[in-house]
Amino acid sequence: MTSAERKKAAIERKIKRKFGNRQKLASKTKATYPADIEDERKKILLAIFALYYRTLDRYQDSFDRDVIYKEVMNRRVVKNSFKRIRENAEKLYEHQAAALNKQIKDTLGVELSDDLFDTKEMRKLVDEIAESDINDVKETVDKLLDAAEVIFERNRLRNIFLFLAVSRVIRSNAAITRQLHEQMGVSEYVWTTQRDNRVRDSHRRLDGRIFKYSEPPVMNEKSGERGNPGDDFGCRCVATPVFGINILEHIA
Numbered sequence: 248m249t250s251a252e253r254k255k256a257a258i259e260r261k262i263k264r265k266f267g268n269r270q271k272l273a274s275k276t277k278a279t280y281p282a283d284i285e286d287e288r289k290k291i292l293l294a295i296f297a298l299y300y301r302t303l304d305r306y307q308d309s310f311d312r313d314v315i316y317k318e319v320m321n322r323r324v325v326k327n328s329f330k331r332i333r334e335n336a337e338k339l340y341e342h343q344a345a346a347l348n349k350q351i352k353d354t355l356g357v358e359l360s361d362d363l364f365d366t367k368e369m370r371k372l373v374d375e376i377a378e379s380d381i382n383d384v385k386e387t388v389d390k391l392l393d394a395a396e397v398i399f400e401r402n403r404l405r406n407i408f409l410f411l412a413v414s415r416v417i418r419s420n421a422a423i424t425r426q427l428h429e430q431m432g433v434s435e436y437v438w439t440t441q442r443d444n445r446v447r448d449s450h451r452r453l454d455g456r457i458f459k460y461s462e463p464p465v466m467n468e469k470s471g472e473r474g475n476p477g478d479d480f481g482c483r484c485v486a487t488p489v490f491g492i493n494i495l496e497h498i499a
C-alpha cells in the first residue's frame with residue numbers, strides 16, 4: 248500500500264464510523280448566503296451604472312443609442328468591470344468549495360483537499376456563469392437604450408443595476424452549490440433560510456426540512472411553482488447538504 252492509499256483507507260474508515268448504521272447525515276454546519284460576494288458584485292455593477300448614467304446624461308440632447316452603447320462598452324472602467332465579474336464568479340466558487348469542505352470536516356471528521364472540488368465540470372460551470380453574467384450586463388445596457396422611454400431617472404437606473412447584481416449572485420450561487428453537492432454524491436439538502444425579517448412566509452415554512460434536488464417543494468404558494476433554494480425571485484435561501492454514505496465513491 249502506498250501512503251496515498253493508506254491515507255484514503257483511513258479517511259474511508261473514519262467516514263464509515265461516523266455513519267454507523269445510518270445512510271444519511273445532514274451537515275452540522277449550515278450553509279450561508281455569500282453576502283460578501285454579493286456586496287462586491289453590487290460595487291462592480293454600480294461602477295458600470297455610474298459610467299452609463301454619466302454617458303447617458305451627456306448625450307441627453309443628442310441621443311444616439313449606438314454611440315452611447317459603444318462608448319460605454321469601450322471604456323476601461325467597463326472592461327475592467329467585466330474582468331472583476333469573472334474574478335467574482337471564481338471567488339464564489341472558491342468560497343463555496345471551502346464552505347462545503349468545512350461542512351464535510353465538521354460532520355464527517357475528515358480533512359479533504361480543496362483540489363478535490365476543482366474539476367473540469369466545475370471550471371466549465373464557472374466559465375459559463377461569468378460569460379453569461381457579462382452578457383447580461385451588455386444586454387441590459389442595450390435594452391435600456393432601446394426602452395420605449397429611455398430612463399434618465401438616476402435612482403431607478405441604479406436599482407436596475409443593483410437588482411442585476413443580486414439576482415445573478417443568487418442564481419450563480421445556487422448553480423455552483425448544486426454542482427459541488429453533486430460532485431460529492433449529495434442529492435438531498437436541508438432548506439435553509441437567512442432567518443431574518445426579509446424571509447417570505449412560504450420559505451420560512453420550508454426552513455429546516457429535507458428535500459431532494461430532483462423533487463423540489465412548492466416555493467410559491469400562489470402559483471404552485473416548485474423550486475430549490477435560490478430559484479424563487481430574489482430568494483436568498485440556501486441548501487445545506489445531506490451527506491450519504493455514497494460520498495465514499497466521490498472522494499477518490
Ligand SMILES: [Zn+2]
Pocket residue numbers: 440447450477479482483484
Ligand atoms: Zn427563500
